[in-house]
Amino acid sequence: MSWALPSPSRTGICHSLKSRWSPLSLSASSPNGDAVAAQILSLLPLKFFPIIVIGIIALILALAIGLGIHFDCSGKYRCHSSFKCIELTARCDGVSDCKGAEDEYRCVRVSGQRAALQVFSAAAWRTVCSDDWKSHYAKIACAQLGFPSYVSSDHLRVDALEEQLRGDFVSINHLLPDDKVTALHQSVYVREGCTSGHVVTLKCSACGMRTGYSPRIVGGNMSSLAQWPWQVSLQFQGYHLCGGSVITPLWIVTAAHCVYDLYHPKSWTVQVGLVSLMDSPVPSHLVEKIIYHSKYKPKRLGNDIALMKLSEPLTFDAFLLLGASGRVLETIQPVCLPNSEENFPDGKLCWTSGWGATEDGGDASPVLNHAAVPLISNKICNHRDVYGGIISPSMLCAGYLKGGVDSCQGDSGGPLVCQERRLWKLVGATSFGIGCAEANKPGVYTRITSFLDWIHEQLELLRTEYKVLCVVGGTPPVSYTWSSLLLHLNEERN
Numbered sequence: 001m002s003w004a005l006p007s008p009s010r011t012g013i014c015h016s017l018k019s020r021w022s023p024l025s026l027s028a029s030s031p032n033g034d035a036v037a038a039q040i041l042s043l044l045p046l047k048f049f050p051i052i053v054i055g056i057i058a059l060i061l062a063l064a065i066g067l068g069i070h071f072d073c074s075g076k077y078r079c080h081s082s083f084k085c086i087e088l089t090a091r092c093d094g095v096s097d098c099k100g101a102e103d104e105y106r107c108v109r110v111s112g113q114r115a116a117l118q119v120f121s122a123a124a125w126r127t128v129c130s131d132d133w134k135s136h137y138a139k140i141a142c143a144q145l146g147f148p149s150y151v152s153s154d155h156l157r158v159d160a161l162e163e164q165l166r167g168d169f170v171s172i173n174h175l176l177p178d179d180k181v182t183a184l185h186q187s188v189y190v191r192e193g194c195t196s197g198h199v200v201t202l203k204c205s206a207c208g209m210r211t212g213y214s215p216r217i218v219g220g221n222m223s224s225l226a227q228w229p230w231q232v233s234l235q236f237q238g239y240h241l242c243g244g245s246v247i248t249p250l251w252i253v254t255a256a257h258c259v260y261d262l263y264h265p266k267s268w269t270v271q272v273g274l275v276s277l278m279d280s281p282v283p284s285h286l287v288e289k290i291i292y293h294s295k296y297k298p299k300r301l302g303n304d305i306a307l308m309k310l311s312e313p314l315t316f317d318a319f320l321l322l323g324a325s326g327r328v329l330e331t332i333q334p335v336c337l338p339n340s341e342e343n344f345p346d347g348k349l350c351w352t353s354g355w356g357a358t359e360d361g362g363d364a365s366p367v368l369n370h371a372a373v374p375l376i377s378n379k380i381c382n383h384r385d386v387y388g389g390i391i392s393p394s395m396l397c398a399g400y401l402k403g404g405v406d407s408c409q410g411d412s413g414g415p416l417v418c419q420e421r422r423l424w425k426l427v428g429a430t431s432f433g434i435g436c437a438e439a440n441k442p443g444v445y446t447r448i449t450s451f452l453d454w455i456h457e458q459l460e461l462l463r464t465e466y467k468v469l470c471v472v473g474g475t476p477p478v479s480y481t482w483s484s485l486l487l488h489l490n491e492e493r494n
């Protein structure tokens, strides 16, 4: 029952390693340079050397402090684009404190099993009370999360929340007119509790469903159409290299090692709604942009996550087929992202799918396969007989320690999905393993809950498809992207 893929995973990793080992050019000083240096040294008596060194260090320290660089950032927020530290209260306060207003992103999230809406305000994540709530605000919250629309928002009793979501609350400032509420974190005030006794839950995407699929259609490892409708084949110059998962009409989640060094969008196409790679023609989509995590390190394998943005949005209801049973099959559907703070217990049976090899070193499979794999705790996965400590908290292991079922070469970047409350959620992206299906070497996946902020930030930053027309002071209409609008609004406030 072994299967799985990435020729890309393993070849991709090797390729990356090679590229990272570009030879350093250590050019020797030129004879002229040596002569000038010797002349300078001869002019400086040795006794001044300590003073010069101390002076240089003092100058560097003064410059660093002058530029707002802080060496101890504990209890504060460090701007990613610089070494600057800002107070936690300055994060999501509506004022740009970091370069590019980065402290004003990732200010909204959906948390816990019941998808409670939270806003970062006054230095903490706070759950939003349903007092004075309107559906207009839900649309803004989903836009801030990078989704094109919202599906529904509901009210949930506070006592139905997980304990860690019951400590801090905010409400929308109902005195603000609707047209002034453009970003949720700028429109709330802190509360000790919710007057209504309820908080807001939010659903931004109709995701994680398999319409028309019947589990009785196919046996064995071979998948049927619409069984994993979020699964895509990422093809580099026409060849299947990696898997990926549809999360919105425009965005695919995959692994960084699939695209590292191969990040030219024009070389890639994305095939959706298919089971056999031999099918033709199948819907093929062009790629507009590829983003891999800036902290991805090929030798360390951490932060192995990337996003692909399609040139044109997928239409989820455009590929309806009648299955053998006469049911309508939806062959392309997004998978749900998990919520922040959502836990998936060890031992939970989840599923991985892909066109990867069915044995270590084998060729990619022509048909989409799947395997049921239980989640394994990081403690067990880090046991010296398993991966011996290389599994970081942002990685996740799944499979059987006895071996026999695993992802493999060619599965890289593809989904590890678990079903929660009838919805399928993307819990992992296939990252690496030693061999395939070997004993004590289960598959290792990028833990999606560790990268929700990163994913939503990219979606929010690049939400160019939803341009906003603004008329500023009688000047001609100006077209803003969401991010530039935020920046513009911040500048206006300042």
Ligand SMILES: [Ca+2]
Binding pocket: 090, 091, 092, 093, 094, 095, 096, 097, 098, 103, 104
């Ligand atoms: Ca700020």
